[in-house]
Amino acid sequence: MQVTETLNSGLKREIKVTVPADDMEAKLMARLSEAKDKVRINGFRPGKVPVQHLRKVYGKSFMAEVVNEILNDSRSIITGRGEKAAMQPEVIMTEDEKEAEKTLAGGADFEFSLNYEVIPAIEIKDFSDVKVTRPVYDVPESEIEEQVKRIAESTRSFEPKDGAAAEGDRVTIDYVGKIDGEAFAGGAGSDQPLVLGSKEFIPGFEDQLVGAKAGEEKTITVTFPEEYQAPHLAGKEATFDVTIKEVAKPGELEINDETAKALGLDSLDKLREIVRGQIESQFGSMTRQKVKRQLLDQLDAAYKFEAPSKLVDAEFNNIWNQVNRDLQAAGRTFADEETTEEEAREEYTRLAERRVRLGLVLAEIGEKAGVTVADEELQRSLFEQVRRFPANQQQEVFEFYRSNPEALNTLRAPLFEEKVIDHLLGQVSVTDNKVSKEELMAEDDEAEGEKKAKPAKKAAAKKAEEKPAEEAADEPKKKAAPKKKAAAKDAE
Incomplete structure (x- = not known):
């Protein structure tokens, strides 16, 4: 040859x-x-x-x-x-x-x-001068107890009462949501229990039910939030025809071992242990993302080289397609986002170049350090991915990944990246800094050194893992119109 x-x-x-x-x-x-x-x-x-x-x-x-x-x-x-x-x-x-x-x-x-x-030769530099600050939030016992109380609320008993509904009472309602007089998909429900003050429904809905009595019919007017997840409902005024079928007052809330057992746990201590673990995990994820951003920003500053144009083009196309899908779904244009298509293309091209360059640097660091993804780790990731699909589709999804090496690599790549980040954090100088909850949750002006996407604020250029854990945890409560399992579920 x-x-x-x-x-x-x-x-x-x-x-x-x-x-x-x-x-x-x-x-x-x-x-x-x-x-x-x-x-x-x-x-x-x-x-x-x-x-x-x-x-x-x-x-x-x-x-x-x-x-x-x-x-x-x-x-x-x-x-x-x-x-x-x-x-x-x-x-x-x-x-x-x-x-x-x-x-x-x-x-x-x-x-x-x-x-x-060709992939350019990358000479790995010394990491001894790299310094990151790790923001740490110590979760107080009071916050653990507040969450335990919120969870225990699901076991509270209610007794029907005569008279007007007050804050904390539970109303059972039927409702039909309309925009411009027309009912919209997912905006109706029947025999729906709602505790007033729980903030399960969109803002303003529950407030208008205070004072209502069983047997009454009310028309409630609310406006969907501008950032509502169902784009065709975001920012729009809607009316809900509501029938109040029952008003019930809350019984005394008891938080003890019996409460925990009603939730399927052995004891109240076990409930507190699980709650603590969940909260610390959420804030720990937020801490990791902020540390990761600092680390990647410094790597981006330290490694400047030409990135392969085809890799950049592929990454740009992924971002650009998502941006345009988001714009179309929201019924918005680049002008609505105070930019132009040309400016957006330039911004996302820079973003694609950064991601490709950082990906190559992390790959080289991982290869030099002998970082690998074990088969068991990949298998766990595959099972987690499969479980996100309906039961009747899981086998088909499983076979797709098992028979498609490129698809399987999309699961391997983020695992590899996180392991390389772990390796780097063991090499660089990390200083812990105690912060408040508000400081930890405050979004950085730039995510991993990347400008936030103007025309795709939710997803396009911002990785899902960059979303604060608490924001992700709160999302289900904001998805409904009026309730979390109603309008948005069908609209999305």
Whole structure:
């Protein structure tokens, strides 16, 4: 095999590969000899078919297989040059049918070219000068007890009462939501229990039920929040025709072992332990993201090199497609977001370049450090992903990932990245800083050094993992119109 470089410009490469006809012939004869004892041809005993007859029958198809094997192994040709291709190389072959036929017949050298970009050499720098501050929030016992109380509320008993509903009472209602006089999907419910003051419904809904009595019918007017998750409802005024079917007063709330048992736990201490773990995990995730942002910002400042354009293009397309989906779903334009399409493209191109560059740096650091993702870790991630789908789709999703290496790699990549981050945090200087809850929850002006997406504030250029844990925990309470399992569930 002869390899000749025909282009070397920046990260772009093109090489011409020539496999002599004699080598192709040798590969073909080896394949024919291997098939001799396996094929069955009428008129010949097993293993006695002449090679030349086999060649006449299977020569072209076997030679096509040889060609495909060589092409499929093209990355090893690049590796043999001491290079790493950023993406699968583009294969350029003759389009002349006669030349192709001659190659398949074994009468000509097999020639093709590989067009690709290389991953630039990255020299890993010393991390001793890298310093990050880890914001730490010590969760007070009072916050644990408040959450225990909120959870225990689900076990509180209610007794029907006469008279007007007050804050803390439970009303049972039927409702139909309308916009411009027309009922909207997901905006209706029946026999729906609602504790007034629980803030389960959109702002303003519960307040208008204070003073209502069983048997009454009321029309409530509310306005959906501007950032409501169902874009077609966001910011719109809606009316709800509500029938109050029952008003019930709360019984005394008891928080003890029996309460915990009603929740399926052994004891009140166990409930407190679980609550503490959940809260500390939420704030711990927020702490990690802030530390990670600092770390990535410093890596971004330290490593400046040309990123492979095809990787950047692929990353940009992912971001840009999401941006446009979000805009379309929200019924908004770039002008509504105080930008232009051209400015947005420039911003997201910079974002794509940063992500690609940081991805290459983290990959190199991880490789040098021997970071790997164990099969068990990948398996757990796969199961977690599968469980997000309805039960009747889980097997299909599981098989899709198991049979699609590229899809499986989308699960492996974030696991690898987090392990590299763990490795780095063991190498750099980390200083703990006690902060308040408000300080920890305050969003940074930039996420991982990236400007927030103007036309896609929710998701496009901001990774899901960057969302504060408490915000994610509160989301289910904000998804309803009026309740968390009503309008938004169907609208989204």
